[in-house]
Amino acid sequence: SQQGEEDPQALSIQEGENATMNCSYKTSINNLQWYRQNSGRGLVHLILIRSNEREKHSGRLRVTLDTSKKSSSLLITASRAADTASYFCATGRDDKIIFGKGTRLHILP
Amino acid sequence: KAGVTQTPRYLIKTRGQQVTLSCSPISGHRSVSWYQQTPGQGLQFLFEYFSETQRNKGNFPGRFSGRQFSNSRSEMNVSTLELGDSALYLCASKLVPIQETQYFGPGTRLLVL
Numbered sequence A: 001s002q003q004g005e006e007d008p009q010a011l012s013i014q015e016g017e018n019a020t021m022n023c024s025y026k027t028s029i030n031n032l033q034w035y036r037q038n039s040g041r042g043l044v045h046l047i048l049i050r051s052n053e054r055e056k057h058s059g060r061l062r063v064t065l066d067t068s069k070k071s072s073s074l075l076i077t078a079s080r081a082a083d084t085a086s087y088f089c090a091t092g093r094d095d096k097i098i099f100g101k102g103t104r105l106h107i108l109p
Numbered sequence B: 001k002a003g004v005t006q007t008p009r010y011l012i013k014t015r016g017q018q019v020t021l022s023c024s025p026i027s028g029h030r031s032v033s034w035y036q037q038t039p040g041q042g043l044q045f046l047f048e049y050f051s052e053t054q055r056n057k058g059n060f061p062g063r064f065s066g067r068q069f070s071n072s073r074s075e076m077n078v079s080t081l082e083l084g085d086s087a088l089y090l091c092a093s094k095l096v097p098i099q100e101t102q103y104f105g106p107g108t109r110l111l112v113l
Helices: none
Strands: A005-007 A008-016 A019-024 A031-037 A041-052 A055-057 A060-065 A073-075 A085-093 A097-100 A103-108 B005-007 B011-013 B018-022 B031-038 B042-050 B054-056 B065-069 B074-078 B087-094 B107-112
Touching: A005 A085, A008 A019, A019 A103, A031 A060, A031 A073, A031 B031, A041 A055, A041 A060, A041 A073, A041 B087, A055 B107, A097 B042, B005 B087, B011 B018, B018 B107, B031 B074, B042 B074, B074 B087
Parallel strands: A008 A103, B011 B107
Antiparallel strands: A005 A019, A019 A073, A031 A041, A031 A085, A055 A060, A060 A073, A085 A097, A085 A103, B005 B018, B018 B074, B031 B042, B031 B087, B042 B054, B065 B074, B087 B107
16 A cells, blocks of 8 residues: 655646645655656656654755654745656655655646 | 666567566666556555565565566566556666665556557
8 A cells, every 4th residue: 555645646836936745654654755757757866854854955855754744745946847747755664665646746837 | 877777668568468677777786676657556566676586575466576687687577468567667776675765767668458
């Protein structure tokens, strides 16, 4: 069964706006990762946050993790056309990784 | 350093046939995992190999099998193909199983007619 569940399933925003995606999970985790997938291609790792961390940044990406609520969010600031993709959260525990079904993000020109 | 490569990139088969997909991990990576991605089920874990041994297995029927060679290259095989096996098959590698981040190949898109 899926561990992570992204919300919303799809999101369309204007270029330059910020995009926020959420991930909720059910059991305790060691870490949570976010991946991007462009149009049915392979996944690209974006960022990893460990269970003892609350926030991480990488360029225009900001990830938060709230283990008490079993949820994470991915914020992409100043979105660009190239950010159009599907975004997946993946929860890691005991060297097993389980992916959610993803959020499809579409950046409008 | 070259990334994960998968061959072939596209494949069309008919029901009942079998198929073998290949994955070459990043040089030095010894752990290879396979995933099936479909619109309905999302990304589902098939199995993981490390040092030529299967470490973990997902919830797939025995028609799905794999192996890993001494050079860490991996193959997965699907026998007696069904229409529902149409999917994007992704391979991911990492140095060792305990490493948290995986590096994915471009995938093999399989269409079963």
